Amino acid sequence: MKWNKYTLDRFEGDSAVFLKYPNETENLLIHCSKLTENLKEGDIVRISGWNDTYKVELLEDETMDQKDKVRRLLEQLKKD
Template sequence: MSSTKYTLDRIEDGYAIFLKYPDELDQVIISVAAIDKPIQAGDRVLIEEIGDAFHIEILKEETVQKKAEIQSLMEKLRRKNNHHDS
């Protein structure tokens, strides 16, 4: 049994699609009904497979840090695009 980091890419048709961190090549699909905590796209999580079940731990600090990095990149892109318009 080992724990692996994933990022929640999206929730679609009642399933959560997680992409393996950091390469995002492998994915795990888990029914939302089987997840006992609120999750949202962009959350970084640790998933441990225990028999037929999954234990999901939300890595709050990493999620906040990742969202802050994305926000910073979006601001830079907006400034760059606004600069081109003038």
């Protein structure tokens, strides 16, 4: 199976909306009942799938790095 990275953008009803990382122009909808990880918006994950069966793995280090990057950018914007 081929893996792709995604960012969990949001939850819509019973589905999670993932945006393909890093350009975030493609999206993937997965029913929440198929998620085994306890995910939050903004999490970066690795997803493989075949015939509507998905394996989702949280990439904790990359998620934390991205959140730190966003936090630093927001702090910089507040200073300007």
